[in-house]
Structure formats: C-alpha cells, structure tokens
Amino acid sequence: MKISGVDIRPGNIIEYEKGIWKVAKTQHTQPGKGGAFMQVEMKNLIDGRKTNVRFRSQDTVEKVRLDTKDFQYLYMDGEALVFMDTDNYEQINLDADMLGDAVAFLQDGMTVTLELYDERPISVALPEYVEATIVEADAVVKGQTASSSYKPALLDNGVRVMVPPHIGAGTRIVVDVYAQEYVKKAE
Structure with missing residues (x-):
C-alpha cells in the first residue's frame, strides 16, 4: 500500500x-x-x-504489511530470548537487541506479538502497559507543590521511573513499556 x-x-x-x-x-x-x-x-x-x-x-x-503471531516468552539464554509459538509449541531464539529498552519489562509467561516478514521475525511487540513493583522510592521533599512534583522510583526490573509523591516502596504500579512512564496505581 x-x-x-x-x-x-x-x-x-x-x-x-x-x-x-x-x-x-x-x-x-x-x-x-x-x-x-x-x-x-x-x-x-x-x-x-x-x-x-x-x-x-x-x-x-x-x-509494508507484516504477518503477526503470538508467542510466549519463556526465558533468557545468554544474549538470546527464548519464545514459544502458542499454536504449535515450537521454540525460537531472538537477539535481546531486537526489543531495545523494552527488554527489561519482559516477564516469564508474557504473551508478545512477533511481526514476521517472509516468515522471518523482525520485531517484537510487548503489551503497551505492564504491572511492576516499586522496590525503592525517594522521600517526598516537604514544601513541593502538588503540580508536577514527581519523584524517582526504582522498579523490581531495575528501571527508574518518575512517580507521584504518594507512591512508596512496595506499591504495584502500571507502567507504559515504551515511554517508561508511570500510568497509574495497579488495582
């Protein structure tokens, strides 16, 4: 087209x-x-x-129109990521570089969409939003105004995001995978 x-x-x-x-x-x-x-x-x-x-x-x-197919993420094998075809249970290994920064958000058993060009995988799409747990959050600085007063927090996958002041360590949040931004508190 x-x-x-x-x-x-x-x-x-x-x-x-x-x-x-x-x-x-x-x-x-x-x-x-x-x-x-x-x-x-x-x-x-x-x-x-x-x-x-x-x-x-x-x-x-x-x-270009690509064929898409769902795969399940199994584990990391050195620098390769191992995925399983959900239809026929065949496994394929892909280079971790294919996902870029989004690789930190891969979770065991997560369903991802592979885009195929001539039966060859060329990109991996994760879900847009994932849940993660905050393991460390900075203290709120007293006197900051409520507007745009976000603080840095470290997620259980090692990624740093900015979160609102009321969010503390141990809280599960929803994160935008590609923007690496806080979306909301997990329910």
Whole structure:
C-alpha cells in the first residue's frame, strides 16, 4: 500500500531503498519558503542501521504489511530470548537487541506479538502497559507543590521511573513499556 511522505507515522513499517524500515520518530516541518516535508528517523529491521530521511508530500513510500503471531516468552539464554509459538509449541531464539529498552519489562509467561516478514521475525511487540513493583522510592521533599512534583522510583526490573509523591516502596504500579512512564496505581 502506497502512502504519501507526510502521512508517515511512528511505528509504521515502510520499504525504502530495498530495505524494511521501522519509523521511530517523525517531525512535520513547514518552512517559510518551499513545500512542507516530514523529517523521519527510522531503523532498518534487517541489519539495525539507523537513518534520517526527508520525505516531501509528493514522495510516496510502500507501507509494508507484516504477518503477526503470538508467542510466549519463556526465558533468557545468554544474549538470546527464548519464545514459544502458542499454536504449535515450537521454540525460537531472538537477539535481546531486537526489543531495545523494552527488554527489561519482559516477564516469564508474557504473551508478545512477533511481526514476521517472509516468515522471518523482525520485531517484537510487548503489551503497551505492564504491572511492576516499586522496590525503592525517594522521600517526598516537604514544601513541593502538588503540580508536577514527581519523584524517582526504582522498579523490581531495575528501571527508574518518575512517580507521584504518594507512591512508596512496595506499591504495584502500571507502567507504559515504551515511554517508561508511570500510568497509574495497579488495582
């Protein structure tokens, strides 16, 4: 499916210069002179290269449709992550780099979605939100105003997030996996 260069959004998978690229960031720019363009930061899903490209509104790119399949995360084997196909119980090993920073949020038995291109896994999508327990939270500084007075906290998976002052150690919270931000207190 062809899309205009200014319709590219983060998360899109596109075909560009005979490679498969995942869009990380986009910035729409409309200079005072000349036509508008989309500045796109993307990563090659096959070899891991990153690039920045400008697409004008008249440019078109091929949006790639990937096959998706659910897998269950089993364990980490050195630098590889072991996943099991939930349909036929076959196991596959994937490089931990494929997940980036989100690898810290993997939990035993978690169901993830693998995106496949020509039967080959090229990306792993975790659930958008996961629950985690705070193991350490800084004390509240007296006199801070209620607005935007977040404090740092350490989660049980080693990730640091900013939480509201009323959240303390031992509290289970919901975290946005990709933004690595506090969402709400777990129920």
